[in-house]
Amino acid sequence: MLLPLSSHNVLQYLQDVGLCSSENGSSDASELPENSNKNLNLLVTTGNSKLLVKQKRSVERDGIPHEFFNEWLFQQLLQQFPVLGNISAIAPLIKHFDEENSILVRNYFSEYVELGKFYRHQDIFPTEIATAIGTTLAGLHRATFQRREYRDFMSAAPEGQFRYNFYNPAQGVESISPEIFGIVPTEALKFYVLYQRYESLESAIADLAYEWQPCCLTHNDLKLNNILIHSRWHQLDDCLVRLIDWEACSWGDPAFDLGTLLASYLEIWLKSLVVDSSIELEESLHLAMTPLEVIQPSLLALIRAYLNAFPMILDYRSDFLVRVIQFAGLTLIHQIQETIKCRKHFDNADIYMIQVAKNFLTIPEQSIMNVFGICESEIVSPVAKNHLLLQPQKEQQLVRLYYEKTRLRGC
Template identity: 75%
Template sequence: MLLPMSSQNVIQYLQETDLCSSENATSNETELSKSSSKNCNLLVTLADNRKLLVKQERSLKNHQTSHELFNEWLFHQLLQQFPVLGNISAIAPLVLHFDQENSILVRNYFSEYLEIDGFYRHNNIFPSEIATAIGTTLAGLHRATFQRREYRDFMATAPQGEFRYHFYNPVQGIGSISPEIFGTVPTEALKFYILYQNYESLESAIADLAYEWNPCCLTHNDLKLDNILIHSRWNQLDNCLVRLIDWEACAWGDPAFDLGTLLASYLRIWLSSLVVDPTINLEESLDLAMTPLELIQPSLLAFIQAYLNDFPMILEERQNFLVQVIQFTGLALIHQIQETINDQKNFGNSDLCMFQIAKNLLTIPEQSVMSIFGISESEIFSPLAKLHKLPQPEKEQQLVRLYYEKTRLRGC
């Protein structure tokens, strides 16, 4: 990386790339926007009140980058290359500039929009209209690119000087414990890795999910609630338009992964509000949640039904789609726990509750559908069946498996 961005040089950089004039730069404000371990984000307000977000990928060892900003730029190029996808461009920010050499991307900033995660947590309300808009928006992305080889081939483009042999499978379990972990993870957090390895059914479920991962459309792959924006006057507009940001992980992928990641983000609002104490069991903690699941369930149901109503073809192709969505939800919660351990060096009682929920979602997804949505799978599909001709699920024979036909590797 040749040019580290900072508040001292960002205006000069924007001028040199013709993204702002000297007149615009005479009065400006620069602040550090929400950054991550991967990116440094600078929010620049120009003299004409126009706002730009300047993102720079942090370098890894040997000054290399993971080229995630290239993915966002590639997605923008896809929309330019195929005008028929114009409806999708309305939900994503406009990318104005990409500098591969310095791993810098500049995009417009949505001043009148709010992060949905912050909106939910601050107001503790979950309007079904918002969830419906999210489901419809996501279905539009997946439906428009579903099984379209020209889009798949375009998204396989590699950064200059790099190679891409295949699309990355995000269905990853927890890797094997090595002696190095004792120097990076606190003692209390080791309990998570011990619990994870004690359940063979959990590893088996993740291995099955990885085996069944079916990339068939363009996916966001990081669809958390803080990567979805809602207009500040959403309840005064005719259309409850949402926008999706941070497309750095987008790729050709499995639509169930996007849905599961988003559902997990909703569930984290509930799970983070639990009253946890060593003297009370999991059921009591769930009942004492400050934000009960029952408060969120109408939005979860509105989201999944809006998605399936706008993209019923996915059920014709994959009759176990909803079950896989539930399993991806559990996997996303497992990854969230590991991320908390890596960033905060902690594994507390709330994380233990999250682990138990995640395990159930992964190992008994059919029963978990009722727990998450409040109604059964057949009840979810019932209104859809009246509008669309959906195939009836086949009943599987209940046979005892005498051998495991797929190779199962720890951490795959």
């Protein structure tokens, strides 16, 4: 049985595991507003340090490693391979992992703010931030790309458990059974009707799953709220981007990370639509409170920074950008499902979102133009040319057909 933590007993727990002492002076613990039915988050201040204590409210005991283990395993990877030091600079330091009680303790970044909150409160989208994120994500993928030792390390599992395959995120909507009528609100059933109506949509997701090729370490939950930027980012030479909540990380497809991030940006636009039954989709998209044109420069800066820092991904997958857009569409569909499941909510804005998601999945080349404002070749060609120029020219290995010193016949 789990030891349930609260602001009343967490200090004692930290003392018992040696992470704080009664001699450190005044200590304080409080629950963070981000708490959910899934996780409990406690902020503990002891002396001059701050710790974030997370606990799963319920753990599935079905032989599958719970998510905190993934985050702990990621930290072990960084310690096992010091050459990955640049990655550890963007990730929080895990201080303690208690598998039995499903507790994880990490350092707390008090000078950083969640990117999602930053965009909501400031209502600006600096390209400098997007560029830093693209470069940071590319650094993670590039450092682990096609490295068997890292892949094998991430295939580890808790004692007595096994991992035969890594999770493929390219999953469509599960099969519908009669039980759904007692779980999903009546208005939300329209989502499943729309989804089943488009055979091309299911086919595109099936193709995406079939072509899934894990080749590097991926975060797998790269939403804006899982990205932190320094509160003084505009005063620093480097934005000092941090990525948090590595619970879903595994060996995966880099296009999924980039697609998830792209979808999180696009949700700002899609959730600001003016929705009315008398307004057509195209008109609603143009009447958004946060127009796509406002976010577009950041989207373009993000993808260009990523490709400039990791151009070899285009050698590995020439259709990389197409897959990024398709994964963005799939993420939007998963987000609608999550809204229905958790908030029991579905409205016209979600109908518009599934229309956009369908376009991303079924006509990705055209969607690239709509999202970034330029076509795929205009994004990829400059990167490909620079990549070719930067590649060292290999010296041709020719057999010498002459003598180093001139010799005359008969001498």
